[in-house]
Amino acid sequence: MKRGWALTWVFLKNQFNLSVMKQKYIVRREQQWQPLLAVILFLVIAVPVELMVIFFYSGIYQGLALIGEESAMLLLLVLGGHLVAFLFGFPFVINQLYFVRDAEIPLPLPVTPRQVLGARLAGVWVNEVIGALLFLLPGLIVYGVLAGRGLGFYVGAALLTAGLPLLPIALSTSASLVFMRVTNLKGYRDLLRYLASFSGVLIFIAVQLAVHSDLPDKLDDPERIQQFFAGSGGLYEWLGGWYPPAAWAAHGLIQPFFSGGWTGWTAFAVVTAGALAFMFGLAGFLYYPGLIGGDEVAKNAKKKSTSTADALSRPRSPLAAWFWKEWKVFIRTPIFLMNAVTPLIIFTVMAFLPAFGNLGAVSRDLSTHPFAAKMVVWGAAGFILFISSMNGIASSAISREGKMFAFNLSLPVSAFTRLLAKWLHAFSFSLIIIAVVLVIQWMVFPSVPAVLWTLLLGMAGSCLFNGVGLLIDLWFPYLEWETPREVMQRFVGGMGMMLIQIVLGGLLAAIVGLGFFINLPDVWIKTGVLLLLIGLNAVLFFTLRGIAEDRYRRIEV
Known part of the structure; x- marks a missing residue:
């Protein structure tokens, strides 16, 4: 366990350049104005953006309040958080596990594949949580303030912000472990890089098309909007059948913990833990073989043609x-x-x-x-x-x-x-x-x-x-x-x-x-x-x- 934590800390320092910044700004005291400039630039950009995010969420809450469906906002937040975490986490996971320059350095070390994978994914989780703090948590706070929720809601919102990325990370990592084990040649790996990178964008477009193909006809009638969210075959029912974790997490936030909310939290936690256990189980026998397989060279590699050589040597x-x-x-x-x-x-x-x-x-x-x-x-x-x-x-x-x-x-x-x-x-x-x-x-x-x-x-x-x-x-x-x-x-x-x-x-x-x-x-x-x-x-x-x-x-x- 100590080795796993030590490896996690090493990977985090490498990913976020913590050692380099400490040596440069604290030990050697060089260009110490840069961190101050970075903070100022961050505040200049983040404050207006966060204000727009807050106004956006306030508008959504007030619009849903007109039809008595304020709680639908939590469902949309959880679903959106999971979707974004999966779309943008999938290419990040593949890059962190297989394409970083030090990907094969841990192979001879006395650590297990599961420890290496967990240490690598810690950086992915930190990035996802930062995104959730900027875009998910403000929505939860807006809901809590406008709905007059108590301290228990904000505790649950903080826990959800930290735990929400775990399930998408587990799902995307499990998929990448299988893919990288099967496609173990360099040529296919390069192709997979592109496919993994574009998959998030393609799924985003598909979701947009699905929503806009059905929703515009319902926007003119409040009753139809309410039916869309809470009626038979509506959003709640659809999510409950096709993606229950989002509905469970939303239920846990909507209901007080001891008045039924614990069932949603328990179901969400059990599914997340099960997905993580399945991911680490796959890592035990798929991670290292998939990582090493990328060094194989195809025997029938094509040689550059004469026309290609001429094109490369053409003077410009x-x-x-x-x-x-x-x-x-x-x-x-x-x-x-x-x-x-x-x-x-x-x-x-x-x-x-x-x-x-x-x-x-x-x-x-x-x-x-x-x-x-x-x-x-x-x-x-x-x-x-x-x-x-x-x-x-x-x-x-x-x-x-x-x-x-x-x-x-x-x-x-x-x-x-x-x-x-x-x-x-x-x-x-x-x-x-x-x-x-x-x-x-x-x-x-x-x-x-x-x-x-x-x-x-x-x-x-x-x-x-x-x-x-x-x-x-x-x-x-x-x-x-x-x-x-x-x-x-x-x-x-x-x-x-x-x-x-x-x-x-x-x-x-x-x-x-x-x-x-x-x-x-x-x-x-x-x-x-x-x-x-x-x-x-x-x-x-x-x-x-x-x-x-x-x-x-x-x-x-």
């Missing part, structure tokens, strides 16, 4: 070569790809899927609205900027090189050429985002001028946001990562980019609002914002060119 300019290098590394590293694609898919589905069920009516309503063109253009342009700043491509462009940065410095390519290639790479992905938004915009509001303005504003704005992200990473690169996930979870770059997004977005919104307030023609406002964005891009371009060489020489590897 340094800018083009570095641009395609960025794309290849980006596509071949699942975590890099998923970090960029996931926000595009999820936020696009959340924003536009409700309109797809009644596309004709939405299009007709917009066509008769006097300010439809303005709303569509500025809304679509803002959405493009939001997704472009969320994907992390530009704000991790230099950090993604990691320990290869020192080798890349020896190549005869100027620092500015590398930065320009990274900028173009991030901008080219933004063009994909723009294309997706323009297609949806045309389906909802088919107007050529609106599409052209969205295209121009989206291109200029996303180029600026990507350049700012690149500048942040140039000043604060993180090259000491061991796994690709670490660089994508890097705090300073991501929070810095979100802060810049809020500031720039707020300034642009203020400029547009001022233009409307003084009754400027719409085309003047759009032209002025477009010229401003182009000018800022030019300033950023010459700034990067002026500081590139000096900053590259100062970066320590």
Whole structure:
């Protein structure tokens, strides 16, 4: 048992870089301003986000209170927490168990596979609990305050926040143990990385489609809404038959513990414990064989063809070569790809899927609205900027090189050429985002001028946001990562980019609002914002060119 706890602590320190931070900030007392900056950035981002989350949950509670179904909020919270924990935990579990660089280091140590698996999953659990604290617990607190619940409810809410991720982790780990034992060749493992990463997004889309295919017809009638939640064949009954743990946990929170709530808690705890026991049982004879099996090499590996060799040796300019290098590394590293694609898919589905069920009516309503063109253009342009700043491509462009940065410095390519290639790479992905938004915009509001303005504003704005992200990473690169996930979870770059997004977005919104307030023609406002964005891009371009060489020489590897 002591060995298992010691191994858990080692893995946690490695995953969250605790030893590195202690050595840097406490022992050597270097750059002690960075933790303070991280805390400030976190508060600047987290406080507004949490306020929006609280207002969102308050609206849900008040809406359900109108039909006397406040308790349905707890059911939705538990179900949503389990679903999110499973969707995003599944690829994280596979990465932690099989694809971290030190995955095989414990093999010769005097520890059992179950101890290693438990130590690895501790990091997964910590990440899931952090997410639950930010998004699940506020909903439980909102319910408790508005419903006037007592101390016992909040104790149960705290226990549920900590224990909720355990069942999804057990289920996703059991599935990954079986999959990785069966698919034990490198080629299939690489494929499984992609499938595991995209599975969460695909299931999310499926759930959205299922809900929106049935719910919109019920929203106009309070009685039908009540029937949807509590009637025969409604949400309670459906969950009770297909996913009882969510209903059990919700029942445990709704009812006082000694007045029937203990039955829900007991059932939920027993199922969770059973799933964990089953998971550890599988780990005893599947984990190590699946881990070692990944080192096998297929005997009939294909050789590179002459055409492939010719393509690899085709001469290119340094800018083009570095641009395609960025794309290849980006596509071949699942975590890099998923970090960029996931926000595009999820936020696009959340924003536009409700309109797809009644596309004709939405299009007709917009066509008769006097300010439809303005709303569509500025809304679509803002959405493009939001997704472009969320994907992390530009704000991790230099950090993604990691320990290869020192080798890349020896190549005869100027620092500015590398930065320009990274900028173009991030901008080219933004063009994909723009294309997706323009297609949806045309389906909802088919107007050529609106599409052209969205295209121009989206291109200029996303180029600026990507350049700012690149500048942040140039000043604060993180090259000491061991796994690709670490660089994508890097705090300073991501929070810095979100802060810049809020500031720039707020300034642009203020400029547009001022233009409307003084009754400027719409085309003047759009032209002025477009010229401003182009000018800022030019300033950023010459700034990067002026500081590139000096900053590259100062970066320590």
